Amino acid sequence: MTGSADVLPLPYRATDLERSLGDQWARLLWAAYRWMRTARALDDRMVALQRQGRVGFYGPATGQEAVSIAAGLAVRENDWVFPGLREQLVALVRGHPLGLYMHHLFADSQDPAVGRQMPCHPTAREVRYVSMSSCVGTQISQAVGCAYGFRLRHDDAVALAFFGDGATSVNDFHAGMNFAGVFHLPVVFCCTNNQWAISLPVAQQSHVDELSQKAEAYGFSGHRVDGSDFVQCYLHLVQALESARAGGGPSMIEFLVYRMSPHSTSDDPSRYQPGDWRAQAAQHDPVLRLEQLLGALGMLSQDILRETDRQIDATLREAVTQAEGTPPPGPETLERDVFAQSAARGTPGG
Numbered sequence: 111m112t113g114s115a116d117v118l119p120l121p122y123r124a125t126d127l128e129r130s131l132g133d134q135w136a137r138l139l140w141a142a143y144r145w146m147r148t149a150r151a152l153d154d155r156m157v158a159l160q161r162q163g164r165v166g167f168y169g170p171a172t173g174q175e176a177v178s179i180a181a182g183l184a185v186r187e188n189d190w191v192f193p194g195l196r197e198q199l200v201a202l203v204r205g206h207p208l209g210l211y212m213h214h215l216f217a218d219s220q221d222p223a224v225g226r227q228m229p230c231h232p233t234a235r236e237v238r239y240v241s242m243s244s245c246v247g248t249q250i251s252q253a254v255g256c257a258y259g260f261r262l263r264h265d266d267a268v269a270l271a272f273f274g275d276g277a278t279s280v281n282d283f284h285a286g287m288n289f290a291g292v293f294h295l296p297v298v299f300c301c302t303n304n305q306w307a308i309s310l311p312v313a314q315q316s317h318v319d320e321l322s323q324k325a326e327a328y329g330f331s332g333h334r335v336d337g338s339d340f341v342q343c344y345l346h347l348v349q350a351l352e353s354a355r356a357g358g359g360p361s362m363i364e365f366l367v368y369r370m371s372p373h374s375t376s377d378d379p380s381r382y383q384p385g386d387w388r389a390q391a392a393q394h395d396p397v398l399r400l401e402q403l404l405g406a407l408g409m410l411s412q413d414i415l416r417e418t419d420r421q422i423d424a425t426l427r428e429a430v431t432q433a434e435g436t437p438p439p440g441p442e443t444l445e446r447d448v449f450a451q452s453a454a455r456g457t458p459g460g
């Protein structure tokens with residue numbers, strides 16, 4: 111197991127049942143749950159800040175947290191992640207600091223991309239997390255190219271390509287899946303099917319029953335998984351990653367989730383979703399699902415929840431204060447990482 115599960119303290123007394131699961135599992139479940147509460151609090155805070163005009167844009171992952179958190183905990187250090195709009199949690203779980211992510215969301219001078227990317231498109235090189243291109247699906251062929259590089263370098267890393275249901279209709283999906291199948295590349299295609307591509311329902315996106323069926327056309331396996339169930343997500347991801355690493359080639363996992371938020375802060379779902387969608391989606395809330403599991407295992411108490419939320423709130427407040435107090439990128443950063451030589455000064459750029 112990699113990621114933060116190894117290092118988080120266990121702020122509870124283990125029960126017999128929990129002990130029978132083994133410490134490693136107990137740590138994993140607790141880490142996942144803590145990340146879920148962090149993610150939910152982060153989404154709520156950022157949407158509020160956008161409404162107040164303090165950040166420009168935000169794409170919540172509400173309802174989809176289990177997939178990214180499971181991926182962050184399942185990958186190995188040398189694996190590369192090519193995300194869509196809602197997978198920043200993978201980077202955070204792998205160790206990208208929340209404070210640095212906040213600098214990115216505020217596009218200030220501490221943002222590793224010095225304010226050049228839209229919010230929610232962070233780059234986190236130290237945890238092998240590649241900034242997303244806004245053009246839907248382009249990350250799929252980038253992930254496949256990266257996996258081809260692993261092959262050439264005899265590296266046992268795996269590339270994860272994340273994308274939504276809408277991205278299964280773009281050329282990059284077909285070209286990427288085909289190339290990975292032909293060359294038997296170590297890629298896990300992770301389709302987070304939240305059942306909407308902004309306002310377009312998945313039934314109008316594709317005529318197949320399950321998007322995972324598409325993998326068969328490219329000669330490898332595809333499975334649909336309940337993406338609201340952290341344990342299912344984690345187990346399927348570990349299996350797919352280890353199979354790819356051992357030379358088993360690519361596979362596709364379709365995580366069926368329920369988008370519990372707007373597509374982003376730019377749209378109003380009441381204009382296009384049926385009236386009962388929210389209630390239906392709430393029944394699949396991944397945070398509640400894991401909470402019920404931990405409750406049944408005797409791992410939760412009101413005291414633990416209160417203290418956890420207090421810590422998360424303090425961390426978020428501190429990160430927002432720091433980012434809001436940081437100046438925007440200065441004009442001297444304009445050429446950083448753009449030219450080998452500074453056009454203005456004739457010196458190495460940046």
Ligand SMILES: Cc1ncc(C[n+]2csc(CCOP(=O)(O)OP(=O)(O)O)c2C)c(N)n1
Binds near residue numbers: 195245246277
């Ligand atoms: C090539 C391209 N076409 C259209 C858009 C506008 N657009 C941005 S997000 C989006 C929907 C993406 O839906 P999906 O792939 O299901 O991912 P989700 O956002 O639901 O996670 C669209 C159409 C775009 N960014 N790029």
